[in-house]
Amino acid sequence: MTATHKDLKIAIVGAGMGGLACALALSKKGFTDIQVFETASNLGFVGAGIQLAPNMARILDRLGCWKDIEREAVDLKETSIRQGDSDSELGHVDLRYIRETYGYPHMVGHRSSLAGQMYAHCQKESAIKFHFSTANTHVESFSPKPTIKVTPRDGEAYTVTADVLLACDGLKSQIRGQILSELKVDAQVIDTNQAAYRIMLKREDMVDDPELLELIDGEKVTRWIGEKRHIIAYPVSSKQIYNMSTVQPDINFAAAPSATYTTRGDKSVMLNVFSDFCPKVQRMLQKVPDGEVCEWKLRVHSPLPTWVHGSCALVGDACHPTLPHLAQGAALAIEDAAVLAEVLSRIHDTEPETINTTLLVYENLRKERAETLVELAAASGRALHLGEGKAKEERDRQFAALKEKGGAVPDKWADADVQKKIYGHDCMVVAAEKYEELFKEMGAKSSNGKATI
Numbered sequence: 001m002t003a004t005h006k007d008l009k010i011a012i013v014g015a016g017m018g019g020l021a022c023a024l025a026l027s028k029k030g031f032t033d034i035q036v037f038e039t040a041s042n043l044g045f046v047g048a049g050i051q052l053a054p055n056m057a058r059i060l061d062r063l064g065c066w067k068d069i070e071r072e073a074v075d076l077k078e079t080s081i082r083q084g085d086s087d088s089e090l091g092h093v094d095l096r097y098i099r100e101t102y103g104y105p106h107m108v109g110h111r112s113s114l115a116g117q118m119y120a121h122c123q124k125e126s127a128i129k130f131h132f133s134t135a136n137t138h139v140e141s142f143s144p145k146p147t148i149k150v151t152p153r154d155g156e157a158y159t160v161t162a163d164v165l166l167a168c169d170g171l172k173s174q175i176r177g178q179i180l181s182e183l184k185v186d187a188q189v190i191d192t193n194q195a196a197y198r199i200m201l202k203r204e205d206m207v208d209d210p211e212l213l214e215l216i217d218g219e220k221v222t223r224w225i226g227e228k229r230h231i232i233a234y235p236v237s238s239k240q241i242y243n244m245s246t247v248q249p250d251i252n253f254a255a256a257p258s259a260t261y262t263t264r265g266d267k268s269v270m271l272n273v274f275s276d277f278c279p280k281v282q283r284m285l286q287k288v289p290d291g292e293v294c295e296w297k298l299r300v301h302s303p304l305p306t307w308v309h310g311s312c313a314l315v316g317d318a319c320h321p322t323l324p325h326l327a328q329g330a331a332l333a334i335e336d337a338a339v340l341a342e343v344l345s346r347i348h349d350t351e352p353e354t355i356n357t358t359l360l361v362y363e364n365l366r367k368e369r370a371e372t373l374v375e376l377a378a379a380s381g382r383a384l385h386l387g388e389g390k391a392k393e394e395r396d397r398q399f400a401a402l403k404e405k406g407g408a409v410p411d412k413w414a415d416a417d418v419q420k421k422i423y424g425h426d427c428m429v430v431a432a433e434k435y436e437e438l439f440k441e442m443g444a445k446s447s448n449g450k451a452t453i
């Protein structure tokens with residue numbers, strides 16, 4: 001019997017957003033041998049809220065897990081962009097058109113619900129086997145058959161050979177580092193000089209304050225902006241939790257440079273950063289319990305020359321980490337996974353050259369889109385964080401025009417044209433339609449020696 005895509009052995013490193021989505025999407029396409037290796041001992045209660053944009057929801061629905069995620073999520077009806085100091089509204093956008101236009105609403109949820117439901121659905125698939133507490137320590141070979149050395153926390157290291165290796169190992173990707181070193185490419189993790197506090201307030205801590213109760217009971221994303229800082233906030237978990245995510249200049253991490261990306265922050269420092277913000281914001285920040293201030297370093301990576309090496313492809317934050325201002329990092333990782341499943345399930349044979357060319361099709365379908373959104377997120381942050389001056393005057397003129405007659409929204413996340421570009425793109429349909437054409441194109445490049453990396 002001739003081998004088909006279903007016989008391909010898949011190794012996935014990382015069980016984050018991209019890794020879980022890859023496993024589920026490939027299993028749904030009939031792949032029968034999918035091994036997932038994850039350093040952590042379980043998925044944990046990976047803190048904080050997450051925006052569930054329509055481009056993410058569409059994929060999760062096709063994978064069968066959206067209904068379970070949607071149940072606990074909050075359906076956003078509006079967004080309000082406000083001056084951090086005065087709380088006056090700069091812009092307001094009605095989000096109800098999104099469901100009608102894109103077939104899915106824009107919702108917000110808890111990360112643990114998103115990851116937990118993807119995992120629960122993976123567990124129903126006999127093709128998927130998880131290896132927790134097991135880190136990939138080294139890729140011994142990228143082709144013809146990728147071979148990785150994995151080390152269980154309490155056991156002996158062993159090697160795993162697969163046909164396809166998917167590196168879903170996040171922003172600090174060890175596999176990316178190894179690929180770049182083999183290709184002799186000097187691309188680095190870049191400090192954005194920004195950091196984020198991620199805060200979750202309990203409903204019971206807000207109910208006695210009418211203004212705060214209105215926030216947690218609303219179906220609204222509120223963004224308070226100030227010079228070099230902003231706070232974005234929305235209710236999650238059936239309105240039992242109010243999620244606040246801040247962005248501010250990085251002081252803590254810059255003061256003690258290290259490989260650490262999260263740290264316990266000092267509450268008084270956090271309060272100081274937002275000391276000129278309005279009393280409503282101050283009251284919420286005051287409610288964060290001492291010792292529970294968690295600060296994240298925001299890092300990105302300079303664009304990579306390629307995401308593919310032999311029979312290995314990089315996925316998600318491993319190849320396109322982004323600032324959170326468009327709320328698309330996890331959505332892009334899930335899109336990557338869906339596209340990989342589309343193209344790998346159309347593979348003509350199981351030869352390493354065919355796998356390499358098919359992974360290059362994936363890269364071709366994804367790289368420009370991901371890098372455009374990464375840049376757009378950075379640009380949106382620059383507009384939100386302006387200090388006094390001509391650029392801020394122009395931004396605020398745009399906000400005023402938006403109130404009067406509609407138009408562009410300087411907060412790109414809420415801009416209808418940007419939303420069309422992001423939510424209107426059905427990556428699975430595009431991948432299915434373009435696979436054959438791109439496979440020929442990539443194959444021709446490979447045989448000219450231009451793309452076999």
Ligand SMILES: Cc1cc2nc3c(=O)[nH]c(=O)nc-3n(C[C@H](O)[C@H](O)[C@H](O)COP(=O)(O)OP(=O)(O)OC[C@H]3O[C@@H](n4cnc5c(N)ncnc54)[C@H](O)[C@@H]3O)c2cc1C
Nearest residue numbers: 014016017018039051135136169170316317327329330331
């Ligand atoms: C403040 C903030 C707010 C955000 N808000 C949003 C939002 O609203 N919407 C959105 O879509 N995105 C958001 N994001 C982005 C999103 O969290 C990431 O883009 C997303 O998690 C990337 O998924 P990933 O699978 O690539 O990486 P991750 O989810 O980071 O997963 C990587 C996994 O690989 C594992 N791993 C690493 N190395 C190894 C190894 N050697 N061996 C085995 N396992 C390994 C890790 O333990 C981890 O589980 C936000 C990010 C930040 C910082």
